[in-house]
Amino acid sequence: MAGWRFDDPAWLALLLLLPLVALLRRRKGVPAIVVPEAQNWHVPRVTPLPWWPIACAYLGLTMLIVGLARPQVLTMPEDQNMRGYDFIIAIDLSTSMYAEDFQRGATVTNRLQAVKPIISAFINERPSDRIGVVVFAGRAYTFAPLTFDHDWLRKQTARLSIGLIEDGTAIGDAIAVSLTRLREGWKDDGELREGSFIVLLTDGSSNKGSIDPRQAAGLAAADSVAIYTIGAGAEGMVTTPIFDYAGNRIGTEQRESRIDTLLLDDIASSTGGLFFRATDENAIKEAFESIDQAEKTTFDAAPPLVSHELFVLFALVGTATFAAAAYGAGIHTQVGERA
Structure with a gap:
């Protein structure tokens, strides 16, 4: 046994009322009726409650x-040597992700909102994996380090929004930051771990950043880290909302969307990954099914506890x-x- 806990301890505050109830019960008065010549009356014996x-x-x-x-x-858990993967999901938060070219039933939605539930479903299906998130636009940042706490990770990814980072698409920087996070997760210094991957979701072409995307892919290949690239959205003229300075939506306009599919394909093929187009609703699912075929790795990190x-x-x-x-x-x- 590793310990115990209360999942909703606020209820324990009610225990403080029990001594108060006992005190009030003992102080409760008993009404008395004075009857003349009461000794002549038959008074039944009252037995106190046990x-x-x-x-x-x-x-x-x-x-x-x-x-x-x-x-x-x-x-x-019975098997304390958990087996799974290290993943970094790199998500494009450039303003082009506002483009409304995804449809969910009868509702048109933008690219980021279409991607969020797919990422959440993936996290749900990977209980034995350590998953981290990197976000990028004109620069790349670690949004969540590698973690087993998938509940926390789902809540954090649900809060992702466009405009958190200066605009642009720094694909090379996104790969470099993802590699840094994966290297921190390797078991021993200098030991490369099989089962480390990057899933890169973007809807544009690289136009910002301090490192060339192909150069970053070369570093990933040297570390045996496969990159699965996903190009999200349609190409050509797409409907994009217009916002005022206060962030209020005031209309829409048509903007050109270009996805550098050649670059994304080169990154994937040079690292042993695969390139997918996200206009196919099964694209991300197929990417993760391919990852399932990779060899799993053993983590020396403490596995999450099982609650009963x-x-x-x-x-x-x-x-x-x-x-x-x-x-x-x-x-x-x-x-x-x-x-």
Whole structure:
């Protein structure tokens, strides 16, 4: 066993009310009626309530409150040597990602909004992988380092928005920053790890950055890191929203979209990856299916703990003790009536 925790500990504050309830119950007054010559009246014997039904009631309340706080036992997985991949997803956040040439049902959406659920679904399906995110436009930055915390990663990627970085498309810088993050994740200094990949999503051609994309791809190939490139969106004239200085949408216009498919294909082929066009809704899925065929690697990082819910156990015990309290109170009432 690795430990335990409460997933919703705020409920435990209700435990502070139990001593207050007990105090108020003890201070409760009993009304009295003065009757002349009361000694001539027959007064039935009043039997005080036994201690154990009261104790069962308080214990039942305690167990139910603790159960609502969702106690969990944390254990290490049976296979502590987790096997999986290291991935960096490099996402283009240039203003061209505003182009509205993706359709979700009857709704037209921009390129970034179309990509987000695909990335989230991928993260969901990779529980044994360490995944990081690099974002780029005119420059490239680490948005999330390699992590097993996929819940946190999904929440962070859902917050991605265009305009966070100066405009442009620095594909070479995106590859270089991704390589830096992967190198930090390798087990030992100087040891190259199989199973490290980069997935690069972009909708344009490289026009910014301090390193040439093909030169960056050469560095990736030297490190045995495959790059899967995905060209998102249509080419030609596309509908793009217009915003004012306050960020309010004020209309649309037609802008030309160019995707350097030759560059993306060169990057993928020179590193052992594949190039896909994102106009095909299955393109990203096919890219990750190809990754599934790669050899997995063993991480020496601590694997995430497995949680086991104890709510049902506490709820059953609490209900049982409440039933015992009710049973005891019922017997006491019957005895008092017979007396």
